[in-house]
Amino acid sequence: MEKKTMMILAVVVVVIVLGGVMAWYFTKPDDGNGDNTIYFTAIPPALQKQAISNGTVSGGVSWEPYVSDSLVDGSANALVWSGEFWPNHPCCVVAARTGFAESNPELVSRMIKVHLVASDWVTTTLSEGPGTENYTKLMAAGAAFSNRGVNVVENATDHILYETDITPAVEDYLVLFTEKFIELGIVTNATIEQRGYDNATDFVSNIVDTTYYDAAADIQPIQPGDDPIGTVRLGYLTGDLHQFARVVAMDDDIWGGKSLYEIYGINVQVDNPAGFANGPLVMDAFAANAIDVGYLGCPPAMQKALNVGTDIKIVALANEEGSAIIANNDIDSFGDLVNRTVATPGPGSIQHLFLLAYAEDNGYRVVLKAA
C-alpha cells in the first residue's frame, strides 16, 4: 500500500484511539471514596430489574409495579419501604391546569368525585382479599394496565395506600419535600421568591387547592340518558399502579358497562392512552395546554411549577407510600450498599429524594457513579 496513505490512515486511527483512551483514563470525576459513600445512577424503573439481575447496579429505588416485579421474580429483596421511613407520605397526586379549574370548577370536582369513588372501591376490594369477583376484576385491570402478572400486582398493592385527602400532614410532607429540593439545589430560594412566594410553606399552601375536593362531596351521578356535562382531557403515567383509581374508573366492566367518568357525566378524552413516561412530561402536557387534569408524582408537579412556572393546582392525593429501595440478594441491609451503585428514576423523582434522605439520616452520602 502506498506509504503516505498508510501513514495518514495510521496516524488518524492512532490519534483517535489514543485520544479516547487517554480521555478515558485521565480526569475521573469525584469518585466519592470513603466508607460511607453510595453511588447512584439514573435508570428508568422499567429497566432496573434487568440492571439489577445482570449486575450493572446492585440495587434500585423505584415505584410500583417495578419494585414488586423484581421481588416476585426473586431477583431482588426490599431493603426499606418508603412508608417505613416516611409513614403515610404523599406520592402521586391529581393536578389540574389552573386556567381550566378556574373556568370549569364543577368538572374538576366531578373528576375528583370519580377519583374518590374509585379509590374507595380499590381500598374496599383489596381489604376483602382474594376470592371475590371484584378482587379478580381489580387484579385483571391492574395486570393489563401495568403489563405485569397478577402476582406482581397483588404484591404491589400491599404497599400502596389509596388515600385521596390532602390532610395537613400531607401538606407538611409537601413542605418537607420542597425544602429538600432547595437543600439539594433542585429548586432555589430565588426561584421561590421569583414566583411570588415567601417560602416553601407559602408555596405549598398556594399550589394545593382543596376547594374542588370539598365540593366533590355533594356531586351525584347524572341521570342515565343525560348528556355529559363536559369534556376533560386527562393525562397519566405509563403503567404506574399508584394511579390505580384512574384505571379502575375507566374500566367499563367494573361499573356495569359504563366507565365511572360517564356515570358522573364527564366525557374523558385521553389523547395519549399509553400514558406519559414520567411526571415532568405530564407537566409539559399541562404547559402545552394538551391536558386539563393529570395524575403524576408530587415532586415533578412542584418542581416544574417552580422552575418552569407551569400553572397547576394539586387538587387531590392519588396515593401514599408505595416505593422501595431494593437490592440483589447478596445485599441484606442498606449499609451493604456502600461503594455500590443504586439505580434511581433520576434526580427530581420522589424515589431519588427518598434514597438521599434515607441515606443522610443513616449517615451515608449518595453521589453520582463515576466511571
Added chain:
Amino acid sequence: MSEGKKQENGKSFFEKLQDRSMLRSLFLTIISLVAFLIIWQLASDWLNLAYLPPPGRVWDALVLSFQEPDPILGTTMSQNIVASLRRFLVGFALALIVAIPVGLVMGFSRTFNDLLRPIVEIFRPIPPIAWVPILFVAFSYIWGPVLAITIGAFFPIVTSVSFGVRSVEPIYYDAARTQGAGRMAIFEKVVIPFTLPYMMTGIRIALGVAWMCIIAAEMIMAVGGGIGYYIWYYGFNGPYDNFFAGVIVLAVLGIITVGLAEYAENYILKARGMK
C-alpha cells in the same frame, strides 16, 4: 509536497486573516451571531415564555455550571464535557475501525456489496436512540452508551467510503491493469488514494451525527455525568436556562470537532495534491 504549498500551510491564522476574503467572512460571521443574539433577546422579552430565557440568563447559568458542581449531577460542566468526550471518542474510534474496512470492501467487491448492502440498508434508517435500552441491557453501562455513538457514526462513513470506491473511474483500473497491477495492487494504489477525500467527507458528516447521538447515549445511566444527560435532565425538569447552557456547550464541542476534521481533510487533500 512543493515548496509553495508548504508556505501556504505555514501561514499563521493571523496572516490568513489579512486576506480580504477571510476578513469579509469573519465580519459576516460576527454579524450573523450578533443578529441571532439580538433576535433571541427581543423574542425572549416580547414573548416572555418560560422556555425561552434571555441570553443573559443562559450565559449566567453557563458560567455557573463551570464554576460549581451541578446540584443535580454533582459534576461541573468541565467534568461533564470530559465524560461525554471520552464516550464520544471511543465510540467514534470504534465506528472508524469498523466502518472504513467495511466501506472499502463493499465498494471494491461486488460480492461483498451484495452480501452486506441489504444488512446495512435494513439498519441504516433505525435511529440510534431506538437501540439505547437494548444496548444498555446487552452491554451495560460503559459500552452501551459508547455503542450508541458508534452506530450513529457508522453509516455515514460506510456510505461515503463505499460510494468513493465505486466512483473510481474505470480508466484508472484499466491503466493500472495494463501496467500489470493485480487486484490487491489496484486496491492499494488506486482505490484507497482515490477514496480518501470521500472518506474524509464521511468522517466529517459522521462527527456531526455522532454528537447528535450523545443524548441518546447518555439518557440511560450517564456514569460520571455527561453533557447529553445534562441537556436531557434540564430539558425535562427545568430550569431551561441550564438546558440552553448545555446546548451551547454541545454546539461548541460539535463546531470544534467538525472544524478539526475539516482542517485534517484540507491538510490531507493538499498534502496529496488534490486541492
